[in-house]
Amino acid sequence: MIMRLGEFQFPDAARRLYPETPTLPWVLEIGFGDGRFWPEYARTFGSVPNYLGAELSGQSLLKAARRLRQANLGNAHLTKLPALPLLREVVPAGALSSIIVNFPDPWPKAEHEDHRLLRAGFFRLAASRLKPGGAVLLTTDHDEYFDFAVREAQASGVMRPEQGEPPAAALHTKYALKWQGLGLRAQHVRFVATAQPDVPHGDLTHFPQDPLSQDLPHSPEDARVPHAILESLPVGTDFSALFATFERRAVRGPEAATAVLLDAYRSLRRDEFTVLAHVVEGELTQEVLINVTLRGDGSVLVRLGKFGGPIITPGVKAAVGALTDWLVEQGSVVRHLGY
Ligand SMILES: C[S@@+](CC[C@H](N)C(=O)[O-])C[C@H]1O[C@@H](n2cnc3c(N)ncnc32)[C@H](O)[C@@H]1O
Structure with a gap:
C-alpha cells in the first residue's frame, strides 16, 4: 500500500x-494530509476506484495508511513523493478519471506564488494524464488562490472550470474542519479537461520545476528528523x-518494527561515518543512512540522513536510537536525545 519511488515504473500501468x-476508474489525490478524504469518498462509489495518493509529509503518510487499512481499501497506494514528478513520470497518458486537491497550501505571499501547485503548467500536465472528460477537483477556503487557480486553468487552454458543490467528504478533512472552525467557507470547482496535450514522460525540459523541488526555507519534516547529540567520544576524536x-x-522497535544496523562507512571528505540500517515495519521496508558527524566543539551529531527521502517511522527512530x-x-x- 505504501509505495517507495523505486517500486514504481516510469511510466507505470494500472x-x-x-x-x-485494472479497468476501474483511477483517482489521484494530491496532498491527502492525514487521509480522511478517501475512505469517506470511496464509499460513494458502487465499485471503489483505484486510488493513488501523493503527500510530502511522512507523518501524514503513516496516519493515512492506518486509515486505509482500517477502511479495508485494497486498491489504494500511498506515496511520499511530490505530486508533479509522480504525475509526470509515473502516471500514464490519459489514465486518470480525476485528480483531487483539497485545501492545497495557498502560499499567500506574492513572492511565493511560484510555489503554488495549481499553475498553468500543472493544468497542462493534468490534462495530459486525465481521460477525455476527466477533471481536477479543487476545494479550498482560500478565495485568492481559488481565483488564481481558475485564471491559471483558463490560461492553460486545456481546462474548463465548472463551479459547483464540493463532495461531502472534502468538507470533512482535517483542514476543512479547521477552516470551518474559524468561520471560513470552502469553494469548489471542477476543471474539466477539454484537450489532451502531449506531455511526454522523461522530458524534464517540458515542464516547469516542481515547486517542492526548489529550495524551500525548510521541509515540514526537518524539526522531526531523529537525532542525538553526544558530548564526547571515548577514544578522542x-x-x-x-x-x-x-x-x-x-x-x-515499538509497533512491531525491526531495525538492523548493517554496516558503517567512512567519509573521505569529512570527519563523518555513515551507518546503513535496514528497517522493517509490516509492509514497509526501508534502507536508511544515519550520519555520525564530529562537530567543531568536539561533540558528535548522530542524525538520520536525508538520502533517499526516508519516511520517519518508529522503526527508523529505533535505528537512530540503536546507533x-x-x-x-x-x-x-x-x-541531547531527539528521537
Ligand atoms: C493544507 S494541507 C491539506 C491536507 C488535506 N488535503 C486536508 O484537507 O486536510 C496541504 C497538504 O499538501 C501537501 N503537499 C503540498 N505540496 C505537495 C506536493 N507537491 N505533493 C504532494 N503533497 C503536497 C502538504 O504536505 C500538506 O499535507
Missing part, C-alpha cells in the same frame, strides 16, 4: 499497480578506532 481491478569495533546489531546506544556503550556521553 494493470501492474492494481492487478485485480579518532572515528576509525571507534568504528573498528562496529558490529551488526538488530533491535526490536546512539552503541556509541554510549563505547563510552560516549549523551547531551
